Amino acid sequence: MEKRSNKYHLELKELSLKDGSGGTKTLEFDFENHDDIFQILDVIKSKNIFSNEQTAREFALGLKLFTEVMLKNKQHHLFEELRPSIMEFMKKLKSQ
Template sequence: MEKKNNKYHLVLQELSLKDGSEGNKSLEFDFENHDDLFQIFEVIKAKKVFDNERTAQEFALGLKLFTEVMLKNKQHTLFEELRPAIMEFMKKLKSY
């Protein structure tokens, strides 16, 4: 039985670079996540984990993208040491 996931489309556009030049690169892709990301954004915002809403959105998106890759690659040796710490971190975040 195939597990159903939420599907998303992400567009990342480089606007300007720290040297003052105009950005001209972009990245666009579809991805899936087992969580409703927009609900996660609202939860993080409501919990006031960060004072700044944009920071909260960046945090939530980055965390959910990273942890989904980690879940899909559970046996990858890259995550061996990190997995227990991430699990504890997620517990702490959920109790925040």
């Protein structure tokens, strides 16, 4: 049975740099995630984990992108030490 996942398109656009110059770079890519990222964004926002909505969005998106890569590469040695801590972190986050 084929695993089904949600498909997304992300566009990242450099607006300005810390040296005061204007940004010129962009990055676009499609990706899949087993979770509904927009639902996760709503849940994180509703839990008021962060006082700033922008921070909540950055946190949720970054976490979902990172953990999906980790799930898809379970056996990669890079994640060996981190995996147990991330699992504990996710349990704590979901219990809030």
